Amino acid sequence: MLKKENILLVDDDIQILELLQRHLTSMQYHTYSAVSVKEALYILKDTAIDLLITDINMPDINGIQLIKYMAEHYPDIPKLVVTGFPSIDDAMSVIKSGATEYITKPFTKTELAEAVKKSLEGAKPKNPIKKVAPREQHGYGEMIGASAAFKNVVEIIERVKDNHATILVQGESGTGKELVARSIHYSGKFARAPFIAVNCGAIPENLLEAELFGYTKGAFTGAYETRNGFFQAANNGTIFLDEIGNASMAVQGKLLRVLQEKEVTKVGSQKPEKLNVRVIAATNTSLDELIEKKHFREDLYYRLTVVSITVPPLRDRMSDIPFLVDRFLQKYGVEYKDRLVVITPDALEILKRYAWPGNIRELENVVQRAVIMSDGQVTAKHLPEQVKFRIDFPEQPLKPLRQMEKEYIEKVLIATGNNKTKAAQILEIDRKTLREKLK
Structure with a gap:
């Protein structure tokens, strides 16, 4: 048996x-x-x-x-x-x-x-698997990191946090551009003033102008009352315009006026309103390319880039991964397990090696899933396939039919323990034909 x-x-x-x-x-x-x-x-x-x-x-x-x-x-x-x-x-x-x-x-x-x-x-x-000892946390505001690339961003934030200069935050999707904007606002002297975040890509184009600048009663169908927009709500504070590249040319024209004249005009009104708002815009697309295609105003681009901050992708700050992992383990351990969740050294090494095309957002999602699937200790088996070691097989050259037949017969013989009777049955040929082919 x-x-x-x-x-x-x-x-x-x-x-x-x-x-x-x-x-x-x-x-x-x-x-x-x-x-x-x-x-x-x-x-x-x-x-x-x-x-x-x-x-x-x-x-x-x-x-x-x-x-x-x-x-x-x-x-x-x-x-x-x-x-x-x-x-x-x-x-x-x-x-x-x-x-x-x-x-x-x-x-x-x-x-x-x-x-x-x-x-x-x-x-x-x-023996139980060794656990990674908790690391000393490094960061700035809500941001986590200690790498040189991270410190470069922090240095710029320190210089702009206490003034109302217009700022353009650029970087790939998932790098934490909104966290940079929040750190600028909440670490400076305007921290008690409003911070309003607006995703320009999430609001339909025909509604974006009304949502940003407000509208008067009767300005369009459904405008039953006069309402302030996001800019009025952010007065004396900061408005964060994410995905600014999605704004229509009409909205871009009004944004330019806001930056030049420090005033907005509601949809349906002729009367401008003075405002004191710091504008932080963000994009994960190339505004230079949009300018070339005539989809973005060049004069608005120069107004937005009084100060420009480029948020590095996670692959350029890999040394920050352990600190980010610790933060996410703490966050989701408390949320899902009511306790601190730890990670094994082997699992952490896998996370430190992966290239993270989705940046910090992808890392957070992976850690969140791992915490849910674990029993208080994240190991390699709790991590998704795409972050683990991959084997890239070379493209196989086309082979003659005779060679393919030979390799398949050998495979069947191995699978049957060299039992030629069984192999012949699987190949649907008689033993005599199999013997001839083996010769």
Whole structure:
């Protein structure tokens, strides 16, 4: 009777695969075989595997890459490496990549049995995973960070926080442009005055002018009363205009007048109203390109960029990731778990390595999901696939039909334990034809 453990064998050498399969079957283990890393990943996707045994040297993608991939995507599966390089340095490299054990070629059946036993026993957790010690928090206002790129932004904020100079905040989506605007407002002497945030991309174009500047009774259908707009609400304080590039040319014209004359005119009115408002605008698109396409006024652009702040993407301030992770763990740990949630060193290393195309917003979403899925400790298995180690397979060249047939016959023979009768049945040919093809 077979044991419950399923062992996946990966080696491009058919003879080694057959030897491993024969030895392990005699030890009452159930085996799956793959002649490449790509084939191994297909098996892992749909099969419960208890142990991986892999060679190191394989064409295209080697065993080290498979070990690294599995260490993050399948951290609970032990990994036994079969290597022909018995040096101490090579052994250490294999273990550091995530392998549980390794044996060198040639090996005996007894050595294999002992290595398999040690690997399976090593998969059982004996001690709790080390936790990352809490870090001292670094930041400014609601912003978190300590990198040089972060400090450059803070330096500009310090210079503009106490005056009403118009500011344009630029940066990719998710970098925290609104946090920069809030830090400018709430860290300066106007902190007690209103801060009004407006997403110009979220308000329909035909309503944006009325929402920004207000309207008089009867100015348009549905205007049953005179109402102030966001600019009037922000008087003596700060208005933050996010996605300013989405404003229509008509709205841009009125914005220019606000910046030049310090006054606004309600829709439907001829009477201007004096205001004292600091304008902070933000964009994640190139206003230069919009100007070239005649979609943005050049004179408004120069009025908005009295001071310009470029918020760096997260990939340019990777050293800030641990501080951001700590903040999000604290925030969502209290919200979802009513306690502090911690993260393991391995999981944090994964987050520190990923490029974060969605910037801080993407990092926050990943940590939020991980906290929900964890029981108080975030590990690698709680992180989404896209942030973990990836294997980029080279594009396979087109092969002759005869070569494809040969490789498939070899694959079927491995899967059937070299049982030619079963292989012939699967291939739907007779044994005589199979023998001829094997020759």
